Amino acid sequence: MRSETQKVPPLNKTTMGISEGMPLIASEGGIEELRSDIQRLMDMEAIKQTKHAYFRCIDTANWDELSAICHPELQVHYAGGGYEYKMKSREEFLAAMRQAFHSEAIARHNGHMPEIQILSETQATGIWYLYDHFWSLNAHHLTHGTALYWDSYTKVDGRWLIRETSYRRIYQINETLDEKQDVAAHYLRDHGMVL
Amino acid sequence: MRSETQKVPPLNKTTMGISEGMPLIASEGGIEELRSDIQRLMDMEAIKQTKHAYFRCIDTANWDELSAICHPELQVHYAGGGYEYKMKSREEFLAAMRQAFHSEAIARHNGHMPEIQILSETQATGIWYLYDHFWSLNAHHLTHGTALYWDSYTKVDGRWLIRETSYRRIYQINETLDEKQDVAAHYLRDHGMVL
Amino acid sequence: MRSETQKVPPLNKTTMGISEGMPLIASEGGIEELRSDIQRLMDMEAIKQTKHAYFRCIDTANWDELSAICHPELQVHYAGGGYEYKMKSREEFLAAMRQAFHSEAIARHNGHMPEIQILSETQATGIWYLYDHFWSLNAHHLTHGTALYWDSYTKVDGRWLIRETSYRRIYQINETLDEKQDVAAHYLRDHGMVL
Numbered sequence: 001m002r003s004e005t006q007k008v009p010p011l012n013k014t015t016m017g018i019s020e021g022m023p024l025i026a027s028e029g030g031i032e033e034l035r036s037d038i039q040r041l042m043d044m045e046a047i048k049q050t051k052h053a054y055f056r057c058i059d060t061a062n063w064d065e066l067s068a069i070c071h072p073e074l075q076v077h078y079a080g081g082g083y084e085y086k087m088k089s090r091e092e093f094l095a096a097m098r099q100a101f102h103s104e105a106i107a108r109h110n111g112h113m114p115e116i117q118i119l120s121e122t123q124a125t126g127i128w129y130l131y132d133h134f135w136s137l138n139a140h141h142l143t144h145g146t147a148l149y150w151d152s153y154t155k156v157d158g159r160w161l162i163r164e165t166s167y168r169r170i171y172q173i174n175e176t177l178d179e180k181q182d183v184a185a186h187y188l189r190d191h192g193m194v195l
Numbered sequence: 196m197r198s199e200t201q202k203v204p205p206l207n208k209t210t211m212g213i214s215e216g217m218p219l220i221a222s223e224g225g226i227e228e229l230r231s232d233i234q235r236l237m238d239m240e241a242i243k244q245t246k247h248a249y250f251r252c253i254d255t256a257n258w259d260e261l262s263a264i265c266h267p268e269l270q271v272h273y274a275g276g277g278y279e280y281k282m283k284s285r286e287e288f289l290a291a292m293r294q295a296f297h298s299e300a301i302a303r304h305n306g307h308m309p310e311i312q313i314l315s316e317t318q319a320t321g322i323w324y325l326y327d328h329f330w331s332l333n334a335h336h337l338t339h340g341t342a343l344y345w346d347s348y349t350k351v352d353g354r355w356l357i358r359e360t361s362y363r364r365i366y367q368i369n370e371t372l373d374e375k376q377d378v379a380a381h382y383l384r385d386h387g388m389v390l
Numbered sequence: 391m392r393s394e395t396q397k398v399p400p401l402n403k404t405t406m407g408i409s410e411g412m413p414l415i416a417s418e419g420g421i422e423e424l425r426s427d428i429q430r431l432m433d434m435e436a437i438k439q440t441k442h443a444y445f446r447c448i449d450t451a452n453w454d455e456l457s458a459i460c461h462p463e464l465q466v467h468y469a470g471g472g473y474e475y476k477m478k479s480r481e482e483f484l485a486a487m488r489q490a491f492h493s494e495a496i497a498r499h500n501g502h503m504p505e506i507q508i509l510s511e512t513q514a515t516g517i518w519y520l521y522d523h524f525w526s527l528n529a530h531h532l533t534h535g536t537a538l539y540w541d542s543y544t545k546v547d548g549r550w551l552i553r554e555t556s557y558r559r560i561y562q563i564n565e566t567l568d569e570k571q572d573v574a575a576h577y578l579r580d581h582g583m584v585l
Contacts, residue, residue: 008575008580049311060343247505247519303560
């Protein structure tokens with residue numbers, strides 16, 4: 001067993017810095033208050049679509065659309081088993097993604113079960129539960145696992161952007177592939193950076 | 196490496212024919228405009244529930260309920276590794292599903308991360324990210340992978356129906372099963388078409 | 391083939407006891423009716439977040455937060471291949487969860503594709519499609535599969551709680567692990583009950 005000092009720190013709303021957002025209670029006011037309630041619901045939907053596009057774009061190497069949903073000052077902190085990525089800008093992040101999602105990679109990243117908190121008209125947070133697979137065919141390697149994301153979003157010129165994104169693994173399993181995979185379809189082979 | 200001409204075409208909003216829907220901005224008008232905003236949010240929820248039921252129904256061979264959420268003139272175009280299905284009506288599609296989800300099949304189809312666009316009071320589109328497994332126990336075969344769906348929906352008599360549905364694979368891996376699977380529960384064995 | 395009497399009973403809205411909730415149609419009334427429509431949409435979002443937290447909490451052994459989203463008189467009925475759990479209170483359920491999510495377990499439970507029905511201001515139901523993996527490292531055992539959940543929720547003091555939750559498997563596959571898994575990250579090792 002690990003000693004106390006090596007323990008993985010707990011992953012909960014307190015350690016992730018997630019505070020309660022505006023309550024899911026319809027306003028008691030008049031038409032202006034209801035309009036603001038409706039906007040809050042629309043904002044939650046828009047934020048979900050932004051993060052959904054994030055996962056779709058990384059797995060299809062769609063860097064133009066990914067760029068459009070990330071804030072220029074994007075802060076990234078992803079911590080897994082044997083790796084830790086800290087990035088300080090959208091450009092640094094995009095450059096790393098282009099390298100990672102190459103023509104020998106098969107990537108599946110699904111973000112599940114969002115818990116979005118609206119903090120104001122332009123600020124929000126979200127917890128997501130990642131489940132992913134990542135094959136590096138040239139390295140005969142597969143990594144799969146889950147992680148919790150905690151993000152912050154900001155609305156700029158009417159569009160919600162990812163401002164900060166962090167994750168830590170719940171589990172990660174690494175596998176060495178003994179046999180060649182029978183890959184019958186492989187989008188990144190044609191659209192990822194050619195190795 | 197593949198030659199340029201064999202390349203898989205890109206999968207993005209342009210190639211999928213997905214245009215931006217009505218914006219997620221609360222109306223500036225009065226009570227009628229807010230009512231229409233609320234209806235738009237309800238329509239997005241209803242469309243998600245329709246597609247959620249679609250996946251639940253195929254994996255449980257629930258053809259009556261599946262039929263009720265598909266438009267009679269349903270157009271289907273599913274393209275995977277080594278197969279391509281084009282179907283021109285709900286009846287043709289249902290007949291194919293009955294064949295595919297048989298008593299020797301184990302099926303998992305999860306549609307994730309919807310990006311719904313409302314085009315009008317009765318027209319909408321959606322992008323979904325499929326992650327699926329499909330075992331053919333009698334053929335000792337497993338296929339798993341992901342795909343992007345792009346759908347159109349239409350509202351008929353107050354209910355949202357799937358009008359057109361297409362997917363293309365992001366990846367697909369085929370496996371031959373050397374050993375018998377220890378299947379401890381298997382719904383389709385009792386409810387799929389008996390082979 | 392199984393005899394008729396051994397057949398798994400069908401899993402559909404009728405057998406799950408799911409009736410249609412309040413329709414996703416904006417009210418024809420005035421400001422009070424629209425307020426109630428908005429509240430209904432907020433309730434659907436709140437219920438989803440409750441169930442999302444449920445899955446996040448079990449996989450991270452977060453018993454305090456799990457307790458806060460379960461009704462004291464929680465009724466549980468989970469039926470899988472080779473097991474059936476019936477529990478009659480939140481405390482009984484929490485005690486069982488503490489045992490199950492131990493330091494030799496790796497757990498992934500993702501609840502997908504919700505179909506929420508609002509029955510009244512304080513009563514609702516939900517269908518969810520579970521996809522899960524559960525490793526018992528000490529027993530060299532892995533179980534994976536899917537299930538349909540059907541739940542009821544009740545609103546108490548402004549918060550939606552899980553009142554009843556049931557699932558039955560669509561499929562379940564058991565595997566004996568011949569080799570040691572290369573577990574590069576493992577949250578429950580440090581936060582699950584020490585075996």
